[in-house]
Amino acid sequence: MRVLRAAIAAFVFLTGWMPAPLGAQAPIGVALERRLADELRLQIGDTLRLGPSPDSLRALARVEAIYDPAPDPSTVMRDDRRMRMHLPDLAALLGQPDRVDRFGVVLQPGVSDSVAAARLNELAFGYRAYPSAEIAAGSSRTFEVVSRFHKAIAVITIVASAVFLLCIMLLKVEERRLDAAVMRFVGVRRRTIVGALVLEAAAIAVVGAVLGVGFAVIASWVTNAYYQQRFATALIFSRVTFDIVLFGTVLSIVLGVGAGALAAWRLAGTKPMALWSRT
């Protein structure tokens, strides 16, 4: 049935709107997905012809509703167009009455879904009963793979960012060699110099982290706007959560302060004359 429903959707999509001949049988009522209605320039009350193949568009249908489908990540990449009709109308159209793809079953309160599915599966051939959780797990496999890919990319990005941050902090602190030498000459203690440099590194890391969060929020907004428009969906593609912000900020500050402390410690351990002569 799913096959045939898909085929019908495809034929409607491909054949477009066709005028209904005068004196035809009473049209069946259909509901069109908004994208399909827009593409075929159909409005409520318009008629079209449907059929199981392009050369047998024998059924007259009237658009009775136009609907926005519920956002579904599993179909977002597909370019299918869908329409809905009453089951007996579809069965008659296909010439295959009394057939369905699947049944949805609501169990009595307290009944285990897996036990009920096992019992139903023992009753007869020809179908397979699944608990909803099992179907959800199966259909979310794609997203699990994408999620694993994102995590792997995130690890590489974090390594690159960490090295970049370490390098920049090292350079930033080393730029203060002359200042450190002068401070040492006038009697400022090493601990004070290290403290000042670490504080400076921390300030830079905090400012960088705040800017980074701002950039992430803008990038996330652009990503959502682009993909929602691209796939005509209300799905959220990118979300900057509190946990992500916290993770990014803490990582930046820890790396920044760590790198700053390392470089400051090296600088404070160098003799003032060596710092002054820039050897």
Add this chain to the structure above:
Amino acid sequence: MSSLGGVRQLLRHPLRSVLSILGIAVASAMLLDMVMLSGGIEVSFAKLLLSRGWQVRVSPKGTLPFDTEATMPGATTLLAALRADASVAQAGPVLGTAVYARPSWKPDSLVALFGYGIEPGAQALYEVTAGTDLRRGDQDGVLVGDVVASRLRVQPGDTLVVVGRLDPQLAASGIERRLVVRGVVRWLYDYRGQPSIGTVLPVMQSLAKSRVQDPASVMMVRLKDSVSTADAVARLRAALPAVEVRSVEDLVVNFRERLVYFRQLALILGSVSLVVTVLLIGTLLTITVNERLAEIATLRAIGVQRSSILRQIFLEGMTLVGLGGSIGMVLGLVTARQLDAILTSFPGLPAAFSFFVVRPQEVLIAAAVLFVTGALAGLWPAWLAARAPIAATLRGEAT
């Protein structure tokens, strides 16, 4: 001033040089991976579809091959029409449907399988790895994939009980056939772990209880060598308006559209990698130049040419890029394998498909982009060093 001056300068600050090289290595690894990802999807898909040299696919109107369970009725007539076309060298029908098998050790249970109905002399779906191929019109033979062979413990010569469409109202199987395993095959388009079997088309149609409609899921077409694929596809489309005629190039375009996300991700992350490289090289060289302004001014004062200074700073940057990039290319190839292993675990993806395809041109493109970017990043600090005012710099150092 020798060209090795750049390397010597890097050795004066080993920690910062090592960190910069590491940063460039990770960034170039990411760049290489993203270059491979952006082109690999198409290359791998086209290679997979063309692996047996069949350039055209015919599927139900409005669908891609095996994208839905839709079928084309009247396969025999359609096949005859295709074979009658002057540009077609060979055409073969394929029907895909769900079937079941009874394990010999537990005949009251059923194992769900995917069944291919094919015409043995005209197919591009499998390679025989053990036993023999089906004969034309072989009504009693079946081919099994490795997965089925091991799961049902069958080998060539064994008998396999295949059950077709099940009837829930009768609480029994609708049709059952005892078939002899002729051979074990490798199904070219199957996903990992897909339990597939193949029979001649009429047998599979009978198992699907659709012999009367004579359906096929897809027709595979091989064109004659001298024929232009685009011309042949256009002619077949005009001749067969009730079905979808697509060349492998068309299918690749459709596939690209579906996986547009990965190409865009590759573009964004590749660009970020380049920005990181530019910032690293630019920052390091600028700070190095600032630190050595007095030294550079002295060199200029004793007669060292501006071009020589420019070359040295530039070479310092290129050394960073060269070392970091070389490590990054190796790192990129290693990480690409890991990332590919993740992405190829997508459900329903052919096992032979790959997202990251290693080709010399991809490595060359990544290396060239990296070197050009690195060179541009090093030019500004090098220009600053070469243009440093000699007298003012020396006076500033002295006071």
